[in-house]
Amino acid sequence: MYANIIHNVTKCINLTNDEKQVFTNLLKVKTVPAKTKLLEEGEICQFEGYVQKGCIRIYYVNENGLEVTVSFAVEDWWVSDIASFHEQKPSRLYIETLEDTELYVLTPTTKEKLLQQIPKFERVFRILIQRNLTALQNRLINTISQKAPERYLEFIQLYPSIPQRVAQYYIASYLGVSPEFVSTIRKRLAGK
Amino acid sequence: MYANIIHNVTKCINLTNDEKQVFTNLLKVKTVPAKTKLLEEGEICQFEGYVQKGCIRIYYVNENGLEVTVSFAVEDWWVSDIASFHEQKPSRLYIETLEDTELYVLTPTTKEKLLQQIPKFERVFRILIQRNLTALQNRLINTISQKAPERYLEFIQLYPSIPQRVAQYYIASYLGVSPEFVSTIRKRLAGK
DNA sequence: TTCCTTTCTTAAACTAGTTCAATGAACGGG
DNA sequence: CCCGTTCATTGAACTAGTTTAAGAAAGGAA
Numbered sequence: 481m482y483a484n485i486i487h488n489v490t491k492c493i494n495l496t497n498d499e500k501q502v503f504t505n506l507l508k509v510k511t512v513p514a515k516t517k518l519l520e521e522g523e524i525c526q527f528e529g530y531v532q533k534g535c536i537r538i539y540y541v542n543e544n545g546l547e548v549t550v551s552f553a554v555e556d557w558w559v560s561d562i563a564s565f566h567e568q569k570p571s572r573l574y575i576e577t578l579e580d581t582e583l584y585v586l587t588p589t590t591k592e593k594l595l596q597q598i599p600k601f602e603r604v605f606r607i608l609i610q611r612n613l614t615a616l617q618n619r620l621i622n623t624i625s626q627k628a629p630e631r632y633l634e635f636i637q638l639y640p641s642i643p644q645r646v647a648q649y650y651i652a653s654y655l656g657v658s659p660e661f662v663s664t665i666r667k668r669l670a671g672k
Numbered sequence: 673m674y675a676n677i678i679h680n681v682t683k684c685i686n687l688t689n690d691e692k693q694v695f696t697n698l699l700k701v702k703t704v705p706a707k708t709k710l711l712e713e714g715e716i717c718q719f720e721g722y723v724q725k726g727c728i729r730i731y732y733v734n735e736n737g738l739e740v741t742v743s744f745a746v747e748d749w750w751v752s753d754i755a756s757f758h759e760q761k762p763s764r765l766y767i768e769t770l771e772d773t774e775l776y777v778l779t780p781t782t783k784e785k786l787l788q789q790i791p792k793f794e795r796v797f798r799i800l801i802q803r804n805l806t807a808l809q810n811r812l813i814n815t816i817s818q819k820a821p822e823r824y825l826e827f828i829q830l831y832p833s834i835p836q837r838v839a840q841y842y843i844a845s846y847l848g849v850s851p852e853f854v855s856t857i858r859k860r861l862a863g864k
Numbered sequence: 865t866t867c868c869t870t871t872c873t874t875a876a877a878c879t880a881g882t883t884c885a886a887t888g889a890a891c892g893g894g
Numbered sequence: 895c896c897c898g899t900t901c902a903t904t905g906a907a908c909t910a911g912t913t914t915a916a917g918a919a920a921g922g923a924a
Contacts, residue, residue, distance in 0.1 A: 542817040550809060563806045566798070572810075606758070609801060614755045616808045617742060618764075623815055624848035625734040627880075648902065656816035658882055663903050819910075839871065850912055855873050 482507070485530045485584055488556055492604045499598050506594050507584040512577050518559075519575040525564035527585040528605075531557050534581025535645055539574050539653065549654040551615075552578075552639055552646070558608055559583075578646050628657045629665050674699070677722050677776055680748055684796045691790050698786050699776040704769050710751075711767040717756035719777040720797075723749050726773025727837055731766050731845065741846040743807075744770075744831055744838070750800055751775075770838050820849045821857050 482504045489495065495503065510529070512518065519525050521541065536553040538561075550573065553559040564571035565588070586594065594601050622631055632655060636643060643651065649659040657665075674696045681687065687695065702721070704710065711717050713733065728745040730753075742765065745751040756763035757780070778786065786793050814823055824847060828835060835843065841851040849857075 540813045540817075542813065544817075546817050548813050548817045550812065563802050566802060609805065610755050610758060613801065613805050613808065616805065616812060617755075620742065620808060620812045620815065621732045621734065621740050623812065624740045625732075625736075625738050647900090657880095659902075660883080660904085661881055664881085667903085841871080849910095851871085852873080852913080853911055856911085859873080 482584070484532060484556060488530065489601075489604055492607050493600050495598075502597055503594065503601075506590040507586065508590070510583040510585050512581045512583065514577055514579050514581070516577045517574060518577065519561060519564075519571055519573065521572055521574060522570050523564075524568050525561040525571050525575075526587055527583075528558060528560040528562075528565060528591065529583040529585040531555055531559060532582040532584055534577060534583075535579040535642075536581060537576050537578050537646070537650060539576070540572060541574065547653050548656070549650055552642055552650075552654070554639065554641055554645075562609055562612065578650070623656060628655060628661060629668065631655050632662070632665050632669070674776070676724060676748060680722065681793075681796055684799050685792050687790075694789055695786065695793075698782040699778065700782070702775040702777050704773045704775065706769055706771050706773075708769045709766060710769065711753060711756075711763055711765065713764055713766060714762050715756075716760055717753040717763050717767075718779055719775075720750060720752040720754075720757060720783065721775040721777040723747055723751060724774040724776055726769060726775075727771040727834075728773060729768050729770050729838070729842060731768070732764060733766065739845050740848070741842055744834055744842075744846070746831065746833055746837075754801055754804065770842070815848060820847055820853060821860065823847050824854070824857050824861070 482500075485507070486495070486500055486504070489503070507530075510527075512534075518527070518529075518536070531553050533555060536559050537549055538551050538553070538559065539547050539549045541547050559575060561571045561573050561575070563569070564573075568588070591605075595605075622634055626634075632651075635651065635655060648662050652659040652662045655662065674692075677699070678687070678692055678696070681695070699722075702719075704726075710719070710721075710728070723745050725747060728751050729741055730743050730745070730751065731739050731741045733739050751767060753763040753765050753767070755761070756765075760780070783797075814826055818826075824843075827843065827847060840854050844851040844854045847854065
């Protein structure tokens with residue numbers, strides 16, 4: 481049952497069987513139907529979740545009501561608003577399931593217990609946040625320096641399963657173009 | 673001499689006089705002339721620096737040779753490639769002074785010593801990286817959801833001193849527009 | 865000062881992407 | 895099974911931003 485998440489974590493640190501036990505005992509299983517909001521703007525994020533199954537979207541709504549998808553999370557990704565979770569301050573983001581989803585979650589309390597009992601987990605979370613930072617930096621650079629068709633190609637490299645799974649306007653809101661223009665891009669690329 | 677950096681750090685944690693002493697003893701003062709590269713793509717970043725005086729630019733050069741300015745750092749900002757520094761892996765970024773600059777730097781060694789002797793500094797660095805993440809997220813959202821003139825206005829809010837200090841094409845490469853279009857934006861805004 | 869170099873501005877022609885509106889495809893509910 | 899809804903496609907008219915090229919300002923070195 482916990483094979484995936486254990487595999488994910490042991491890429492960063494080694495765990496004894498006892499430690500694996502302690503870890504998985506602290507996880508809460510959360511099963512959520514599609515189209516459910518796990519976090520809304522203004523709320524304080526109380527979870528860090530590992531996606532066992534399903535698909536999630538993290539997005540921001542700007543002053544004009546325009547949605548910007550910051551990232552997706554599918555199987556084997558972690559999802560949270562890290563800043564809101566750590567500093568226990570209101571989030572600017574929405575987090576929403578796009579499919580029926582199964583998560584393993586840590587709350588501030590269980591995460592603290594985990595770090596007390598197995599301090600080397602600090603490393604796991606530091607690596608997660610650094611990866612997050614690097615990914616975001618790359619995304620920013622690409623957004624600024626590349627045209628939409630190139631960004632689309634990189635997108636499907638990063639999330640190969642997403643185009644089959646979610647509505648096209650979510651992809652548009654990730655790429656920062658109109659849904660119509662995603663159609664145009666696809667037609668052009670198919671033509672080659 | 674170290675008043676600024678102490679003030680910066682004590683916004684996150686309290687320090688006794690002894691601890692302040694330990695901290696500042698571990699800092700290396702680095703004086704760098706303008707137009708000097710502190711880090712180039714492919715190198716491993718060996719510093720985290722606090723800007724005591726001067727102005728620095730962090731940028732990325734993409735496949736087509738186009739430069740994208742990721743951020744600036746002026747007085748009271750920290751500067752580093754966090755991912756490269758922590759994981760001791762090659763950087764994708766360039767870091768360059770735009771003015772004669774005075775930095776207080778930590779190396780991997782001195783940072784480790786600092787954390788051993790005053791573990792509560794962990795908190796300072798965790799907050800730095802989280803702020804970095806939040807700032808980057810906001811920047812991405814703005815880049816995607818706003819037009820260039822709005823982005824320009826937010827830019828001068830974030831870095832009020834920069835337009836007077838650096839060439840306009842650096843601002844253009846931060847905003848993701850051509851230098852000519854920055855001219856156009858300025859003319860339009862001045863006209864109001 | 866003068867000259868040279870670097871940066872900034874302006875305008876005209878162009879390209880990337882948007883908006884609007886209409887049509888078409890896919891899907892779930894009764 | 896049909897019907898309503900939601901999403902994707904297409905095209906035409908439009909807007910934001912680029913490119914190129916030329917000239918004007920500004921700054922530094924001799």
